Amino acid sequence: MPNTLQSNKQVAPAHRVSEVKEYYFSKKLREVAQLNAEGKDIISLGIGGPDRPPHKDVIETLCTEAAKPGNHSYQPYVGIPELRKAYSAWYKSHYNVTLDPNTEIQPLIGSKEGILHISLAFLNPGDGVLIPNPGYPTYTSVSRLVGAEIFNYNLTEDGCWEPDFEELEKLPLELI
Secondary structure (H helix, E strand, O other): OOOHHHOOOOOOOOHHHHHOOOOHHHHHHHHHHHHHHOOOOOOOOOOOOOOOOOOHHHHHHHHHHHOOHHHOOOOOOOOOHHHHHHHHHHHHHHHOOOOOOOOOOOOOOOHHHHHHHHHHHHOOOOOEEEEEEOOOHHHHHHHHHOOOEEEEEEOOOOOOOOOOHHHHHHOOHHHO
16 A cells, blocks of 8 residues: 555645635735835725734733633633623614624634635525625635625615615526
């Protein structure tokens, strides 16, 4: 039996991965880095990454909390109760929406994780997905990854960046 570790064969990615293109923001960040290297003063309004350190009180609190032995583990899968309660209170105060912190809130690492998980849970290959244009590039990438059929619809300034339902009616929505 040949030793597979010594084989010259390449490990091929799954076919679905070929449907996913380079992340839009990774291309833009590379362009910004190139412009900065050329000496141009670029103000990035991209993905919201911080360009300054946190306030010194935040850094001190992080250091204090990092030194506590009980803080060196993964959070529970449903997030810590205090965080879920704080999210619930925030939605109530900002949107007057009542959410049960025990059953209706799931903290995530980020939006990409949530979009991927909900798409994997509810979409089968060939299912249709409505995606706004302009929209978050992850909607398209994840939809391609799960093998969904993408139906783009336009959001325009003239339409106050809201869906044009007449345009949506022209799409083959019976397939979705």
